[in-house]
Amino acid sequence: MHHRPKNLRCRAVVKIGPASLRDVPGIMRLQELTSIELRKGKLTREKAASIAVRYSHFLVAKSRGKIVAVRGMFPEERVSYIGPDSKEHSVLTTVLANAFTLPDYRHQGISSRLFDAILEKARSEGKKELYVAAEGKGTPGFWEKRGFEKVGTCTTCERFLQGKCTAVPMYRKSI
Secondary structure, three states: OOOOOOOOOOOOOOEEEEOOHHHHHHHHHHOOOOOHHHHOOOOOHHHHHHHHHHOOOEEEEEEOOEEEEEEEEEEEEEEEEEOOOOOEEEEEEEEEOOOEEOHHHOOOOHHHHHHHHHHHHHHHOOOOEEEEEOOOOOHHHHHHHOOOEEEEEEOOOHHHHOOOOOOOEEEEEEO
């Protein structure tokens, strides 16, 4: 009897659209940023609204009403990086947030579709360039395939500031 490997899942029908206030708890869960208040069901409408402002430039992918992936951008963020010239550079720009996809929905092109949609959103909002700190296995190749160029090593990412890493590549793309 032939068994299908667990890591090969059926392709899900996924709809991509803008994140809403109602999506904030799902986004936070997906990003493993769930606060104690959220876990205890004490996320107030006011707190959710302040979080939603932060996520107003995010897109979500949903399957059967469940958030399965998220990608976003933070306009007007300050990023710093050490360039090939060994000098520190600092720019106020649009930064792509990390994408998160539930394991059962990976390797189906959802992250690429979200990237294309967020790129179009950035262009429609008049953004001229995007930056991203490429954390995680395989991410540098992902960015290079999409026309990003490595500009240096990030010095503002959370892991760097916490002393947990020393070399997260920083990429930039003119759009």
